[in-house]
Amino acid sequence: MQRSAAGSRWHRLDRRRVLKGGVLLVAGIVWLAVLLPQVPSVTAQGVRNEIGYAELTSVVTRFSVNTTALGYAPSSLAVPTDRSITLTIHNLDANATHTFTVYAKANTTIPTNTTPGALAALFAPANSSLVNVSLAPGAWANWTYNFSQPASYEFLSLVPYQFQAGFYGFLNASSGAGSVYSLNTSAYDSLRFIPNTLVAPPGATVVFHVTDRGTVHTFTIDSISNDTNLTVGQALPTSDPGLQNPLVDLHLSTTGTTYTSAPVTFPKHGVFWFVCTIPGHFQAGMYGFLYVGATPTPPTTIPTQVNVLQVGIIAVSAVILGVAAFVLLAGMGERVRVPPPRRS
Numbered sequence: 001m002q003r004s005a006a007g008s009r010w011h012r013l014d015r016r017r018v019l020k021g022g023v024l025l026v027a028g029i030v031w032l033a034v035l036l037p038q039v040p041s042v043t044a045q046g047v048r049n050e051i052g053y054a055e056l057t058s059v060v061t062r063f064s065v066n067t068t069a070l071g072y073a074p075s076s077l078a079v080p081t082d083r084s085i086t087l088t089i090h091n092l093d094a095n096a097t098h099t100f101t102v103y104a105k106a107n108t109t110i111p112t113n114t115t116p117g118a119l120a121a122l123f124a125p126a127n128s129s130l131v132n133v134s135l136a137p138g139a140w141a142n143w144t145y146n147f148s149q150p151a152s153y154e155f156l157s158l159v160p161y162q163f164q165a166g167f168y169g170f171l172n173a174s175s176g177a178g179s180v181y182s183l184n185t186s187a188y189d190s191l192r193f194i195p196n197t198l199v200a201p202p203g204a205t206v207v208f209h210v211t212d213r214g215t216v217h218t219f220t221i222d223s224i225s226n227d228t229n230l231t232v233g234q235a236l237p238t239s240d241p242g243l244q245n246p247l248v249d250l251h252l253s254t255t256g257t258t259y260t261s262a263p264v265t266f267p268k269h270g271v272f273w274f275v276c277t278i279p280g281h282f283q284a285g286m287y288g289f290l291y292v293g294a295t296p297t298p299p300t301t302i303p304t305q306v307n308v309l310q311v312g313i314i315a316v317s318a319v320i321l322g323v324a325a326f327v328l329l330a331g332m333g334e335r336v337r338v339p340p341p342r343r344s
């Protein structure tokens, strides 16, 4: 009778301890499992230097050239190779007919002192032009063509004396032309852009996507390559031509929102600052570099800020797991140390 009462008491105590230990163990594991994977994105605010590479998102295949009273606009057009492109030619000149004639001989510039007679003779053979279309005032036409090789082709008007007066231009076919790239970064309240190094191919046309991970910031790209007016650790210069006429100037105001720039076409090569122009932010480290057609300098200054959050989560997890183990072992130990009374 006494034995069974004592036995059930120990059993009850033991169960309570095991239950407590088990709950703590589960809590510890959940704490570790739920919080630790989130750490990289949280600590990224202050610790990591990352490189973001431009991704090709689309290739422009539709182009247009207008004919005005003065000539072609644009008079120089970069088009991609190895794909079909469509060119719309629109004669906006209300008073005159013009032709859009593409000389079939690649990489050849016809001398502007060529007489109308000599020009007519040059274009007499049918295969002398890739296309030859005559456009009355207000008329337009589409021309579809696939440039297989990178090359430059001159286009001109065969109406007498128009070429001599400046009615000519060039189609420049190259493999990268018309390509639109996408670059992503985020702005954090730790006054960092992450990634803070962005890389794009030479002469790329880029659309920037900047996600606001904090409060109010700007993403402003200096239009002057290698602008030496800016100095790390100092305030932004009050008047800097590159920042007064920035290539991109996104104003970020809403956390979690991604802001998208208009497409920007960069020169072949250059290194451009991008900064936050909110007072104090640049000075505190809110800047990065865009490398166009250039190899990025590896980030050499990693902020020495300790990864406090990660250390904290591991420490708290260790404490919870430790207590859980102690309670579990203590429960078991007590059962061994105090066996149920025996009948003599």
Ligand SMILES: [Cu+2]
Residues within 6 Å of the ligand: 191, 216, 217, 218, 276, 277, 278, 281, 286
């Ligand atoms: Cu800022």
